[in-house]
Amino acid sequence: MxxxxxxxxxxxxxxxxxxxxxxxxxxxxxxxxxxxxxxxxxxxxxxxxxxxxxxxxxxxxxxxxxxxxxxxxxxxxxxxxxxxxxxxxxxxxxxxxxxxxxxxxxxxxxxxxxxxxxxxxxxxxxxxxxxxxxxxxxxxxxxxxxxxxxxxxxxxxxxxxxxxxxxxxxxxxxxxxxxxxxxxxxDNARASIYCNDCGKYWDTDDGYHWHTDGCSGRDDLKDYPATDERPNYPAPIDPAQLSLPIDLPERPQPNVGVIWVDDDENGHCPCCGGILRAAPWPCG
Structure with missing residues (x-):
């Protein structure tokens, strides 16, 4: 059938x-x-x-x-x-x-x-x-x-x-x-992991090592330490505020360099905290 x-x-x-x-x-x-x-x-x-x-x-x-x-x-x-x-x-x-x-x-x-x-x-x-x-x-x-x-x-x-x-x-x-x-x-062992929130991505050609596009100092996504505790990510800027003729207060930097693994087995971007996703290589 x-x-x-x-x-x-x-x-x-x-x-x-x-x-x-x-x-x-x-x-x-x-x-x-x-x-x-x-x-x-x-x-x-x-x-x-x-x-x-x-x-x-x-x-x-x-x-x-x-x-x-x-x-x-x-x-x-x-x-x-x-x-x-x-x-x-x-x-x-x-x-x-x-x-x-x-x-x-x-x-x-x-x-x-x-x-x-x-x-x-x-x-x-x-x-x-x-x-x-x-x-x-x-x-x-x-x-x-x-x-x-x-x-x-x-x-x-x-x-x-x-x-x-x-x-x-x-x-x-x-x-x-x-x-x-x-x-x-x-290309069946190639893929991309990406973050929609900040645009960062990592590529693999062997299904194991994930090489960065330059997000920070680490070359391989697997080299980031993992944590079960949610980092203190700053709230994202309201896009409507960006067009206002005012100076916005300085925002704290994200907790860069740690991948938070939540209870649903999602990994969160070490650069901004957005959820990481997978796609066939190359993403986008």
Whole structure:
């Protein structure tokens, strides 16, 4: 059963929503009856209304523990474009060869395409990626065959809809990678943490170290001490006061340099106290 409720006229978004809700079955090797399976939990979800990322913080005896999760739907929607013609070619190939639509048939399909090359158009040839095998911040595992040709970069994409990584992948679907050099699909361990209140942000390219844009002296967000006690942040200025022809009293500086972790596992900006949020890299 697939219950697709995502309201969109974008063919790429619609195809991704369909894949995220595709019934990838049950396997003896998985733990889905206990933990739940991704495809089951995705039923009825309108992915257009979901957040780009979620972010949780913990205070471990004064040290900061950060867990960002980037929405696989939003990540892929910004980087891919559904290639209906190529997808139909793959389906016809599977029918002709009397084979299942799964990883191996996708690899063989790509190998028999004319002029299928490796990254940047080199002669290394197509290759397969499973994000479970490296650093990854996405909400679900993705697996794909990647290649380039004269028309750009492409993937035969599968999304993991099961529980354990060993099984439960969707049928492969053909997409074009739409960024300027065809490498944005590799950014699954990259993300940004940002503060809407003051505009500060930190980026990661490995899912662990968060490098600052120059907020203060610390290079890594994880180097800030954590506290469970709310610092004495000054009240924000009323924007209406900024246009008044009067001198406002000098305001105390924020308690810079500490990340407050509140009871809802939100982390607060060490520069102004605003709530920190996560988004696919680059934010904004």
């Amino acid at each position: 697939t219950n697709t409720t995502t309201k969109t006229t974008d063919p790429t978004a619609a195809k991704l929503a369909e894949m995220l809700q595709e019934n990838t079955g049950r396997a003896l090797c998985d733990s889905g009856d206990y933990y739940g399976r991704n495809w089951e939990m995705n039923q009825g979800v309108d992915f257009e209304k979901t957040q780009e990322g979620t972010l949780r913080f913990w205070n471990r005896n004064g040290e900061l523990d950060i867990m960002p999760i980037i929405s696989v739907y939003h990540f892929l929607k910004e980087r891919l474009e559904y290639n209906e013609a190529l997808d139909e070619q793959y389906r016809e190939f599977c029918e002709r060869e009397d084979t299942y639509r799964e990883l191996r048939s996708a690899e063989v399909f790509v190998e028999q395409l004319d002029d299928a090359r490796g990254i940047y158009g080199d002669e290394s040839g197509p290759f397969t990626v499973n994000t479970y095998n490296g650093e990854d911040l996405l909400s679900q595992i993705i697996q794909y065959v990647y290649w380039t040709d004269d028309d750009g970069a492409h993937v035969m994409l599968q999304i993991h809809g099961g529980c354990d990584a060993r099984g439960g992948y969707t049928d492969p679907v053909a997409f074009d990678v739409v960024d300027y050099d065809g490498t944005a699909i590799f």
